Amino acid sequence: MTETFTDWLRQRSEPDWTAVIGHPFTQALFTGQVPADSMRSYLVQDFQFVDDFLALLGSGIAKADRYSSRLAIAGSVGVVTSEENTYFRRAFDALGVGESDRVRPELDEATVAFRELMRDANERGSYAEVLTVLTVAEWSYLEWAVRAPDALPDDFVHSEWITLHNNPDFQAWVRWLRGELDRVGAELDERERARCLRLFQQATRCELDFFNAHWP
Numbered sequence: 156m157t158e159t160f161t162d163w164l165r166q167r168s169e170p171d172w173t174a175v176i177g178h179p180f181t182q183a184l185f186t187g188q189v190p191a192d193s194m195r196s197y198l199v200q201d202f203q204f205v206d207d208f209l210a211l212l213g214s215g216i217a218k219a220d221r222y223s224s225r226l227a228i229a230g231s232v233g234v235v236t237s238e239e240n241t242y243f244r245r246a247f248d249a250l251g252v253g254e255s256d257r258v259r260p261e262l263d264e265a266t267v268a269f270r271e272l273m274r275d276a277n278e279r280g281s282y283a284e285v286l287t288v289l290t291v292a293e294w295s296y297l298e299w300a301v302r303a304p305d306a307l308p309d310d311f312v313h314s315e316w317i318t319l320h321n322n323p324d325f326q327a328w329v330r331w332l333r334g335e336l337d338r339v340g341a342e343l344d345e346r347e348r349a350r351c352l353r354l355f356q357q358a359t360r361c362e363l364d365f366f367n368a369h370w371p
């Protein structure tokens with residue numbers, strides 16, 4: 156049996172990985188039972204997270220080793236800057252989020268930690284390291300979202316946050332990201348693989364802390 160690089164990374168990031176993809180915040184989301192205050196603080200912080208994530212996608216485009224990879228990453232940039240963006244605006248309107256919390260909220264500790272990890276990968280990381288952080292963020296979100304039941308909550312703030320992360324285009328993007336990291340990972344030496352593993356574990360921990368920060 157051949158284990159892929161991304162399987163290897165995930166297996167060594169337990170128990171945190173499983174804690175992220177079955178987090179009570181996501182369970183409550185499935186039934187529309189995340190309290191409005193938690194949903195508001197989570198989305199306000201996540202909007203700031205997405206800003207750094209977008210910068211990291213740019214770093215991936217710059218560092219990619221071939222044209223087809225740059226194109227694939229550029230395609231996902233379009234998603235972050237269109238659909239994702241209107242979701243945040245509409246959700247902020249529905250939740251009564253004021254202008255300052257949309258533009259420059261006070262950042263939680265968990266948001267700052269994640270931002271620092273992403274900025275570090277952006278400024279100093281190799282292509283493989285950038286892909287590692289992107290893969291944790293996208294793959295973990297796909298994994299919780301595909302666990303959603305068929306019947307979604309009525310409130311779009313809850314239901315669209317689920318469908319943004321389990322729709323076929325998003326699944327294809329995560330499949331591409333994993334395949335890309337598997338391809339690049341196969342060429343790495345032991346030291347570089349170990350660096351990716353450390354980053355994968357740290358990013359998974361950041362995901363867990365991010366949910367925990369908005370869950371009582």
Ligand SMILES: Cc1ncc(C[n+]2csc(CCO)c2C)c(N)n1
Binds near residue numbers: 235293
């Ligand atoms: C803490 C946190 N981790 C991961 C994601 C997932 N994610 C980050 S940017 C983006 C846009 C699509 O590529 C998606 C789905 C998130 N939103 N918040």
